[in-house]
Structure formats: C-alpha cells, structure tokens
Amino acid sequence: VTPRVEHVAAPGSPGAAATPAPPLRVALLGFGTVGRSVARILSERTDIASRLRLTHVFNRDVARKRASWAADSIVWTERIEEVFASRPDVVVEAIGGLEPAEDWVRRALQQGLSVVTANKQLIAAAGPRLLRLAADEGCELRFEAAVAGGVPVIQAIQQGLAGDVIARVAGILNGTCNYVLSRMGSGSVSMEDAVTDAIRLGYAEADPTSDVDGVDAAAKLAVLAGVAFHRELRTADVATASIRPVDAVDFRYARRLGRTIRQIAAVEALDAATLHARVGPALVPEASRFGRNEGANNIVAITGRYGGTTAYSGAGAGGDATAVAIVSDLLALSASRGPCGPAEWPAAAMDDAHEGRFYIRFVVRDRPGILANITAALARWRINVDAVLQEPGFPKDRLPFVVTVEPCRELDLRNALNEVDSTDFRIEPLVLPILFE
Numbered sequence: 001v002t003p004r005v006e007h008v009a010a011p012g013s014p015g016a017a018a019t020p021a022p023p024l025r026v027a028l029l030g031f032g033t034v035g036r037s038v039a040r041i042l043s044e045r046t047d048i049a050s051r052l053r054l055t056h057v058f059n060r061d062v063a064r065k066r067a068s069w070a071a072d073s074i075v076w077t078e079r080i081e082e083v084f085a086s087r088p089d090v091v092v093e094a095i096g097g098l099e100p101a102e103d104w105v106r107r108a109l110q111q112g113l114s115v116v117t118a119n120k121q122l123i124a125a126a127g128p129r130l131l132r133l134a135a136d137e138g139c140e141l142r143f144e145a146a147v148a149g150g151v152p153v154i155q156a157i158q159q160g161l162a163g164d165v166i167a168r169v170a171g172i173l174n175g176t177c178n179y180v181l182s183r184m185g186s187g188s189v190s191m192e193d194a195v196t197d198a199i200r201l202g203y204a205e206a207d208p209t210s211d212v213d214g215v216d217a218a219a220k221l222a223v224l225a226g227v228a229f230h231r232e233l234r235t236a237d238v239a240t241a242s243i244r245p246v247d248a249v250d251f252r253y254a255r256r257l258g259r260t261i262r263q264i265a266a267v268e269a270l271d272a273a274t275l276h277a278r279v280g281p282a283l284v285p286e287a288s289r290f291g292r293n294e295g296a297n298n299i300v301a302i303t304g305r306y307g308g309t310t311a312y313s314g315a316g317a318g319g320d321a322t323a324v325a326i327v328s329d330l331l332a333l334s335a336s337r338g339p340c341g342p343a344e345w346p347a348a349a350m351d352d353a354h355e356g357r358f359y360i361r362f363v364v365r366d367r368p369g370i371l372a373n374i375t376a377a378l379a380r381w382r383i384n385v386d387a388v389l390q391e392p393g394f395p396k397d398r399l400p401f402v403v404t405v406e407p408c409r410e411l412d413l414r415n416a417l418n419e420v421d422s423t424d425f426r427i428e429p430l431v432l433p434i435l436f437e
C-alpha cells in the first residue's frame, strides 16, 4: 500500500522536481505533558522546519494552553471539526485514553491522514484494526512513543532487527513500578511513600493503580508483542501480578540470594502462533541489566534466534523523552521530503582540550621524595590531587602506586608529568580518564 503522504521523485530521476515538497502539515491533538513538548521541539528545531510544520493545536478550553513561544501561524482551537476541515497531512494524538481518542484517530485514518500516537491503551486495545484501516486508506499509523517513552524500541524491532526472528521480548516497561521497587530496595522508603513520590514526579498515570497492578506494563507488552510477533495479544490475556504484596523484608531475603526485585514484563513465542506473556514482580540478579536499572528508567531486552540478545534503555516517561519518539515518527513520515539533515558532512573543527578527572598509575624504584616530586610538578600546572593510593606487598624496585587528580585539562596533566624529574625512579605512568557514566 502506498501511503498517501505526498512523495517526491529522487534527485536525478526522470520526474525530479526543482522545488522541494512543502513540509508536512501537522495537527496536534492534546496540549498536555507530551503534546506541549512535541510543539516545543517542533518550534525550536529550525533544522527540520522544511519537513514538518505545526499548523493546529487542539485541546479543550484551549485559551489557557496558548504558549508564547509558539509560532503566530499556529491555529489554537477547541473545535475538532476545524482540525479535520484543515486537511493536515498528519494528526498527532496526545490526548490519551480510549474515547474520544480512538474515534478521532479512526476518523483521521478514514480521511487518509497519517496518525502518530503515544497512546498505548489505544494501540493495545485497537492496534490491529487501526493498522488495517491505515493500510486500506493508504496512510500510516505510527506509535513509537506508546512503549518505553523515549526508547526507540519499536524502530529497533521493525528496522534494526528485521533480519532476525524474535523469540522473546522482556523488560522493565513501567517507570513508576521501577522507581517504587528500586527505592524500596535501597531501604529508604515504604511502597506507599514511593508511589506518592512517583505521582509528584509525574511518572505515574492519573490513577496509579494501572501502574502498580501491572495493567500499564501489560498494555505496552501487548503492543510490543504485535510488533515483534505480528500476533494480537490482548492485555487481558497477559498473566498480571501486582507489586502491592512486595514488602521491605522481601528485599532483605532477595539480597541474601544476590537478587533484587523488579516488575518484569516478558513475552515469548512458544511456536509461530503461541505466545506466553506475563507481567509482575520477580527476583532478578542484582548485577544483571534489570537489577541495575534504577529509578523511572525503562529497559527492553530482545532476543532473536540468530543475533542473540540486544538491549535498549532510557527514559520511559516524561514529556520531552516521549515527544522525541513522536517527532522521530513524524520525521519518518516525512522521509520522502529528502534526507534528514544536511547532505554532506563537512570536516569537524577539533577541540583537543579534553578536561576531566584522571587516574595516574606510576611504577617506580622506590626512594624518598618521589611523591613530593610528582605533586610539585602537578602544582606548577595548578592540578589538584584528589587521592594517593598504594597497595602493600609489591617489590621496592617495581612499586606501583596511584595518584588521582581533580578535573583538569589533559594537556596540562601531560605537561606536568613530563616535568617530573624522574630520571632515577620513573617507569612510564599510565594515565586513564575517570568516567562517571
């Protein structure tokens, strides 16, 4: 099926037009956490203005939503009819819930307008029907933002892993539960207080029951199952357990087993037609990628028959992260408007003044005054020592010790080390940057 989004002939081809196609006209439904961030990215990213133009913002009682930074040309409306009458190229649905969002998405697709949505509830409940409708009408329905917020896991499955046969998708898909469980695991807070904090920080749904009881993660898992296995998985068919019964004492016992507790969502294909899907709290090794996943972060591990497991992680919620996924979907729809970004990569200007903390390991023939010699050279270059470490038990003629320094320019550090008067004691020092990420 050819999407109805207007196509441009490739440069140099017989039909190549001299004038580039106009930008896709985007109508945004919903100016809440996510919608506002979408509008802000579209207004700030002048580099993509030739491909995407926000024309309408729709919201109930819209006057209170109007943003001073938005372009004057944007029409702010609370009349959905005005949006459809304007015949945009793409409708972004950032309203949430099933109704009236489903009605408006269906209506857009019926008119041949492509839709980008962040609505996991809608895709989990009606995705297969809406995708069929989009195909019949020659337009597209994209929903990267519906799962794992800003983590591009749907693109990863559909594009990056298209060469594999997916066997299993497992992950942490609900930021609220991960935030709650990782805070309980650090021993500092009760479940009730952690949920209250998750609401305050904007991670939780309006009714956090759907987070805590696994319904939100089950909906996201249903969407991922459709993308990975091309089978409809109904949210109600996911075996779902709440995190509510998990108590502080469970973390103490888990720790004795080298484990911690996370809400894990997993779906695997038992054969081409049979899926097994579950969501609920589980013990995972503390040192595993799931065990180390802290706060509201999401992580998805996808196992393919040929390529093994690849993992994707990042912010699973939040306006900006989720809006990035929406804007990326919009850019994918606008791909026929030419390549994203400039056609050339001009040579980069280089800045080699690398700055940071460093670890310097010396191996010396020991004698008095070595440390004074080194620290004097560092001081001349205004480099502050952070720590000096020396393990016992090494021979005096090849004695290793370490100096760490506070943030400085690498060039200054190299100059300082070259100045160390070391003819009678030094063997080349090893300099390593100390990274925190």
Ligand code: NAP
Pocket: 029, 030, 031, 032, 033, 034, 035, 058, 059, 060, 061, 093, 094, 095, 096, 097, 100, 118, 119, 120, 121, 145, 146, 149, 316, 317, 318, 319, 322
């Ligand atoms: P939100 O802050 O509540 O924004 C929804 C917006 O839609 C609000 O401005 C709301 O207006 C408006 N709205 C709701 N019902 C309407 C109606 N019937 N007519 C007109 N306007 C209506 O929600 P959100 O957090 O942006 O979430 C939007 C979607 O993104 C949801 O599907 C959500 O699941 C998904 N999502 C959100 C996140 C996240 O971190 N927030 C992450 C991933 C996916 P009022 O101000 O009057 O309520």
Ligand code: HSE
Pocket: 149, 173, 174, 175, 176, 177, 203, 204, 205, 211, 216, 316, 317, 318
């Ligand atoms: N309530 C959801 C979560 C927001 O905690 O993951 C993102 O969908």
